[in-house]
Amino acid sequence: xxxxxxxxxxxxxxxxxxxxxxxxxxxxxxxxxxxxxxxxxxxxxxxxxxxxxxxxxxxxxxxxxxxxxxxxxxxxxxx
Amino acid sequence: xxxxxxxxxxxxxxxxxxxxxxxxxxxxxxxxxxxxxxxxxxxxxxxxxxxxxxxxxxxxxxxxxxxxxxxxxxxxxxxxxxxxxxxxxxxxxxxxxxxxxxxxxxxxxxxxxxxxxxxxxxxxxxxxxxxxxxxxxxxxxxxxxxxxxxxxxxxxxxxxxxxxxxxxxxxxxxxxxxxxxxxxxxxxxxxxxxxxxxxxxxxxxxxxxxxxxxxxxxxxxxxxxxxxxxxxxxxxxxxxxxxxxxxxxxxxxxxxxxxxxxxxxxxxxxxxxxxxxxxxxxxxxxxxxxxxxxxxxxxxxxxxxxxxxxxxxxxxxxxxxxxxxxxxxxxxxxxxxxxxxxxxxxxxxxxxxxxxxxxxxxxxxxxxxxxxxxxxxxxxxxxxxxxxxxxxxxxxxxxxxxxxxxxxxxxxxxxxxxxxxxxxxxxxxxxxxxxxxxxxxxxxxxxxxxxxxxxxxxxxxxxxxxxxxxxxxxxxxxxxxxxxxxxxxxxxxxxxxxxxxxxxxxxxxxxxxxxxxxxxxxxxxxxxxxxxxxxxxxxxxxxxxxxxxxxxxxxxxxxxxxxxxxxxxxxxxxxxxxxxxxxxxxxxxxxxxxxxxxxxxxxxxxxxxxxxxxxxxxxxxxxxxxxxxxxxxxxxxxxxxxxxxxxxxxxxxxxxxxxxxxxxxxxxxxxxxxxxxxxxxxxxxxxxxxxxxxxxxxxxxxxxxx
Numbered sequence: 001x002x003x004x005x006x007x008x009x010x011x012x013x014x015x016x017x018x019x020x021x022x023x024x025x026x027x028x029x030x031x032x033x034x035x036x037x038x039x040x041x042x043x044x045x046x047x048x049x050x051x052x053x054x055x056x057x058x059x060x061x062x063x064x065x066x067x068x069x070x071x072x073x074x075x076x077x078x079x
Numbered sequence: 080x081x082x083x084x085x086x087x088x089x090x091x092x093x094x095x096x097x098x099x100x101x102x103x104x105x106x107x108x109x110x111x112x113x114x115x116x117x118x119x120x121x122x123x124x125x126x127x128x129x130x131x132x133x134x135x136x137x138x139x140x141x142x143x144x145x146x147x148x149x150x151x152x153x154x155x156x157x158x159x160x161x162x163x164x165x166x167x168x169x170x171x172x173x174x175x176x177x178x179x180x181x182x183x184x185x186x187x188x189x190x191x192x193x194x195x196x197x198x199x200x201x202x203x204x205x206x207x208x209x210x211x212x213x214x215x216x217x218x219x220x221x222x223x224x225x226x227x228x229x230x231x232x233x234x235x236x237x238x239x240x241x242x243x244x245x246x247x248x249x250x251x252x253x254x255x256x257x258x259x260x261x262x263x264x265x266x267x268x269x270x271x272x273x274x275x276x277x278x279x280x281x282x283x284x285x286x287x288x289x290x291x292x293x294x295x296x297x298x299x300x301x302x303x304x305x306x307x308x309x310x311x312x313x314x315x316x317x318x319x320x321x322x323x324x325x326x327x328x329x330x331x332x333x334x335x336x337x338x339x340x341x342x343x344x345x346x347x348x349x350x351x352x353x354x355x356x357x358x359x360x361x362x363x364x365x366x367x368x369x370x371x372x373x374x375x376x377x378x379x380x381x382x383x384x385x386x387x388x389x390x391x392x393x394x395x396x397x398x399x400x401x402x403x404x405x406x407x408x409x410x411x412x413x414x415x416x417x418x419x420x421x422x423x424x425x426x427x428x429x430x431x432x433x434x435x436x437x438x439x440x441x442x443x444x445x446x447x448x449x450x451x452x453x454x455x456x457x458x459x460x461x462x463x464x465x466x467x468x469x470x471x472x473x474x475x476x477x478x479x480x481x482x483x484x485x486x487x488x489x490x491x492x493x494x495x496x497x498x499x500x501x502x503x504x505x506x507x508x509x510x511x512x513x514x515x516x517x518x519x520x521x522x523x524x525x526x527x528x529x530x531x532x533x534x535x536x537x538x539x540x541x542x543x544x545x546x547x548x549x550x551x552x553x554x555x556x557x558x559x560x561x562x563x564x565x566x567x568x569x570x571x572x573x574x575x576x577x578x579x580x581x582x583x584x585x586x587x588x589x590x591x592x593x594x595x596x597x598x599x600x601x602x603x604x605x606x607x608x609x610x611x612x613x614x615x616x617x618x619x620x621x622x623x624x625x626x627x628x629x630x631x632x633x634x635x636x637x638x639x640x641x642x643x644x645x646x647x648x649x650x651x652x653x654x655x656x657x658x659x660x661x662x663x664x665x666x667x668x669x670x671x672x673x674x675x676x677x678x679x680x681x682x683x684x685x686x687x688x689x690x691x692x693x694x695x696x697x698x699x700x701x702x703x704x705x706x707x708x709x710x711x712x713x714x715x716x717x718x719x720x721x722x723x724x725x726x727x728x729x730x731x732x733x734x735x736x737x738x739x740x741x742x743x744x745x746x747x748x749x750x751x752x753x754x755x756x757x758x759x760x761x762x763x764x765x766x767x768x769x770x771x772x773x774x775x776x777x778x779x780x781x782x783x784x785x
Contacts, residue, residue: 016287017287019284019311019312021308021311021410021561021563021564023280024276024277024280024311024312024560024561024563025560025561025562025563025564025566026498026499026500026501026502026560026564026566026569026570027495027497027498027499027564027566027570028560028564036379037380037382038220038223038379038380038381038382038398038400038415039380039382039383039414039415040379040380040382040410040414041375041378041379041380041407041408041409041410042378042379042380043312043378043407045284045287045288045312046288047315048288048312048313048314048315048317048318049167049168049315049407050377050378050379050407055160055161056213056214057212057213057214057377059214059379061214062214
């Protein structure tokens with residue numbers, strides 16, 4: 001889909017493989033994907049465990065562009 | 080605008096209706112995932128780490144692969160990577176029988192380069208402890224600090240203070256149906272029978288994992304034997320079984336063993352908190368300073384509530400999580416609340432005693448921080464106190480006579496549970512008179528199937544057993560969200576209600592010319608369609624639907640916020656007997672008064688409350704994951720040494736499903752919150768010695784008594 005290029009509304013890209021309970025339940029707070037909720041556990045959809053394919057722990061803060069496995073929602077922006 | 084109507088007009092809503100699936104469950108006809116047997120089925124099992132912390136240096140699958148009957152053996156971790164707890168997945172096999180699969184696991188050779196481990200929370204915080212997480216310095220997450228009011232001023236106003244440390248252990252979910260799936264491929268189409276709380280969520284996870292479009296994955300959960308928050312997504316076992324099925328070209332079943340379930344199926348994190356709190360002479364709670372931590376094993380999510388329920392104007396809290404070499408926490412029935420409630424309600428009683436105020440009166444003075452909940456809670460105090468006989472409690476704790484001493488205590492809880500949008504549903508009326516209600520939610524054992532039938536039957540003037548309810552399958556393409564957060568009924572019921580209303584309107588419009596009546600003048604009552612102007616005039620439901628001819632009515636609904644409500648309050652009272660010679664605590668009676676908004680099915684609502692109380696009782700008196708620091712292993716990963724309540728421990732439970740609104744709310748989680756606090760306070764009232772650590776086992780009681 002072609003879209004007009006411009007600044008993103010997202011304050012922070014989120015990995016589409018980062019999972020937490022809020023994704024599954026009605027009214028789940030999606031901000032839990034932006035900032036760690038201390039009541040929530042997090043896991044990776046690639047490994048189904050609390051570490052990613054690179055064997056490092058996953059969390060909203062840890063899952064970012066610095067990791068090779070980072071796969072942002074909506075795909076990597078086209079340069 | 081849709082509404083649930085007045086109670087006196089409800090024929091089914093609020094009444095006691097037996098589960099539609101009850102007979103099937105009692106006779107074994109109901110098919111759980113464990114019961115699914117496909118032609119040519121293979122059996123899968125997972126080899127798990129036997130050590131708490133190590134680097135994997137080598138995995139040799141050759142002997143397992145050579146075993147007759149083994150169809151596939153795959154690694155689940157690459158050499159060079161770390162296992163961080165006993166039970167972590169190493170490899171998996173699929174074989175023609177369950178026994179062969181288990182035998183094959185024993186033939187897999189795994190070489191570990193063992194590392195130092197730590198399985199005790201206090202040890203993990205020590206300098207020099209083995210580092211478990213790369214992102215937490217000293218095995219401890221960044222503390223989260225919350226502050227409100229002026230703590231110093233609050234303590235200056237305090238006439239009494241309490242300083243105490245409270246501890247709650249790790250509790251495992253103990254789902255009677257273990258985690259597991261059956262997977263079958265047809266070309267690039269995957270069907271999974273899953274024990275899951277989220278059929279659509281699991282479909283999406285699997286689709287993404289296997290890089291398939293969602294419509295090529297079907298997830299089915301016909302019946303499910305408990306999840307309590309631990310069954311969102313397919314888990315390692317879910318993607319593993321799908322891989323094994325793809326490799327072998329055959330359907331594969333992989334269910335976790337009971338030991339697996341304890342090690343990797345999730346748990347409620349522990350809690351240790353130290354609190355200093357103050358109250359004014361007039362009974363106002365004025366200051367609360369708490370720091371604490373808990374462990375979710377290698378995972379996060381060890382947060383807990385505090386201050387909790389009661390209005391505290393001045394507080395400071397500092398909470399963090401501690402990593403140890405143990406299986407990761409998962410959401411568990413009211414995450415963070417039972418442990419926080421136990422500590423808070425213990426503290427409330429300790430403050431009340433110092434002020435020489437009745438603990439219930441102290442709670443009344445320090446009302447709920449939310450005005451609506453407080454109004455409900457004050458009424459619940461009155462109801463529950465009457466039912467338990469609050470006046471019978473010992474004025475002086477421990478003052479009873481005899482070897483076996485009785486005591487009474489109180490505890491509180493709160494929860495959200497109002498549901499939300501995201502469910503689609505259809506109500507279909509066939510010419511034969513058959514009615515179907517279809518949606519993508521799943522019945523995780525709580526009875527949503529029956530509730531859906533009741534709502535449709537009420538609207539159409541039929542009986543619940545006249546309605547065929549289709550849930551737990553992604554194939555109809557009617558999504559619903561996962562069953563968690565006590566959100567299911569608040570999400571599903573409004574959509575079902577409005578879909579049934581729409582289907583009825585369409586039926587009435589269709590038959591109105593035939594019966595020469597205005598559609599708005601028709602009513603569906605008692606299996607017949609009547610005119611409001613003359614209720615004696617009617618036609619049967621089947622006559623009415625017969626006029627549909629070749630037409631089928633199938634209408635969707637919309638989520639209507641006005642049909643649901645959140646923010647529930649709950650109060651429980653416990654009556655216990657403590658044997659001062661053996662230390663055994665026997666709960667005699669629990670009174671659970673639970674704000675339920677609008678009760679739909681009183682029978683299953685009370686059943687939910689009963690189950691939650693039983694789980695809370697286990698938390699208070701029995702359950703604890705015990706880790707051995709000599710081996711790094713869980714030493715009670717079974718149901719003999721990990722005790723859950725059985726018939727001997729379950730007391731009389733008076734479940735009061737308290738109707739507080741004509742709007743629906745979820746109550747799967749809230750009634751498990753207050754139980755431990757109520758029991759702990761009752762034990763204190765019985766023996767006059769405070770036990771601040773769960774579970775309250777006989778050894779702790781005897782030690783406390785000296």
